[in-house]
Amino acid sequence: MMKKLKATFPAFVSIALLFGMPACKPKNAGNTVSSDAADKVYVAPGQYDKFYNFVSGGFSGQMSVYGLPSGRLLRVIPAFSVDPEKGWGYSEETKPMLNTSHGFVPWDDLHHVQVSKTNGEYDGRWVFGNANNTPRVARIDLKTFRTVEIIELPNSGGNHSSPFITENTEYVVAGTRFSVPPDDKNGDVPINTYKQNFKGTISFISVGKEDGKMDIAFQIQCPGFNFDLSRAGKGVSHGWFFFSCYNTEQANTLLEVNASQKDKDFIMAVNWKKAEEYLKAGKGRKQTVKYAHNIYSDITHSATSEIRTEVTVLDAKELKDICYFFPCPKSPHGCDVSPGGEYIVGSGKLAALIPVFSFEKIQKAIAAKDYIGEFEGIPILKYESVLYGEVQKPGLGPLHTEFDNKGNAYTSMFVSSEVVKWSLKDLTVLDRVPTYYSVGHLTVAGGDTKTPNGKYLVAYNKITKDRFLPTGPELSQSAQLYDISGDKMQLILDYPTIGEPHYAQIVPAELIKGNSVKFFKMEENKNPYFSNGEGTTKVVREGNKVHVNMTAIRSHLTPDNIEGIRMGDEVYFHITNLEQDWDVPHGFAIKGASNAELLIMPGETQTLKWNPDKVGIFPMYCTDFCSALHQEMSGYIRVSPAGSNVPLLFSTGKNYPASDSANKK
């Protein structure tokens, strides 16, 4: 970290000198904040933020939700990693959500978020996230702010260029970051046979129009290199998708050097409408694979995981007119599409300029077969023929670009730690502001839609050294909010984030806030262990399995005294929260449990599995402060030795006479 920073400062300062702009020494960060910044971000107690901000949690595996402009953290939604606080991945009902072809995987790395779109605008129904390690895509329902579906991707070695979506959420895409031998081939090959044996696969996941259900519609097999980011065409370019590719050198070792040899890599343009035609015409090859598809139901309050065994693969080499490459300098990262869909902005991490490509010119070049050659059978368009123009000397290390509603683009500059505003029309730099430090992604309110809102921009920084009170060697990463409504960008807020924030999106609160579910209706609860009122609670022994159908309501558990549990038993606490009111969850914990707590929403049923590990009395209690008598919301379980004949007894508010000899004198 230190080393990186040291390299960053001089580079930044020299760039600043080069362009004759005032050098923003990070030490004087305070100076760059205008005096009205506080007014612009202050949301008074009891008032709402105007925007939801969905932020990737990076290596936390989760997605966070902030309010803007206040920067208040509203929620952390568990997606790919277990969350003991919410019982996610610990309750019996949620465990299947983290199932994969490798079995239960408790962690991942969530990089990018995408809110569902209709006609190129956010529709506020779902937000998608990608898992970068064990390749998957998750769908979060914005009625419940819960992960309701996770689909795994076969033939993939890490899912980075994902979960970008088409303008009507027809598809969510996933492109493998690491090429690997296809799953139906023997993968036991020398690593240095990368060029022969490794393939890059991109997946098109269809999304159900009404229910949002995901399904891998088809995959396209491409040459083996690294797919980095992607964006759907929109408006004029609807029907196309663009993927940035690096390591076209096809190196399999020391990529830092070996994948940075060429002065241009590629952006791949995919004609997905054409791919659909080939699929319909039966040109796909059915391939035997293994991947998990997990769905959570708000009716059964539980998840199911299914292992699927087939995908249809289209070969980009054989089906000539699906994929085209065009060169992009150098190791491109972002490839972002302008609001009208006319321009594709490539950001070469190692390039000193930003190339802007024209969709119209791409179409012309394809029609005229204006190729400079082929790469593994895929035509390469001529750079000059598809180029709209280059933004000269924008800064160092361009990564990502988003757009406002006035024809401007904003690009994050990792190496020179700044956001650069430039005009799409004449490609001139209009403004630049420092970020603290090493900005990765940025997001503009509505910045990837057809009509960006353009009020705010948030930069997500990888390094925050000296920005906050020190907290030992590890510092939180940060977000920085800029007001971009005027000619000059204005830094108005700094706030720490969870995990490592990558991409994020900013959505008007109106689209989402009215749809929030407040509680689950008991009448609709179809969990097999649902207790429909205290009268139906029970404890049932099936061999060494004991099922406890329990209820929670302010402020007692029913039953709260249970005897007759024995060593070697597997006890399942199926707890129904009987409340039917907003914001009254109950929690459940029992001493010595090796998993976590449960947090049970009103009207919901959740199950905690418990293996008693010694003979004696075990307290259990509600973990969520629910009323003035919350501290009373507790109970006891008696555990007897294996083979004991203490009868199964359960009750609340009664004291049965001692059921066995242990107490008799």
Next chain:
Amino acid sequence: MKKLFVVAAIGCLTMLTFSWGGCDSNTETPAPVDETKKSENGNPSYDPHRGEGKFTKVEVGASLDAAMAETGNKVFGVKCSSCHKLTEEKLVGPGWKGVTARHSPEWIMNFMTNTDAMIDKDPKVQAQLEICLVRMPNQNLTDADARALYEFQRKNDGVK
């Protein structure tokens, strides 16, 4: 008169939504005060006999509707019995014996369906809250379920 108050309240709400302006008493039409309706806690707009909510007149038969009472019994088992006993004994909330004598049918129906607002305003509920120390939850009853529960409470109080 009551209507007038409602109009003022809506106006006020609308203002809130559009301007975050706050609900200044000097910007709304003052509701005329009827001294006879003034409740014990001094809230002039609150009617402690009827409570507050959508029920203004509940039709109650001379004799029991046994089928309806049975439906009420079922809902009781699911949504109420964890806190209320059918005797005079307090569990979390007060025992239900005599509840139909303590309150008008409108008050009970309103309380069962508009719980939070009444806990904040009704002097009798506030007195109970001081004893129980638990806010009665809104159990999101349908109107039909609420009416069935009332019939069940009548049965519990001896109506044949």
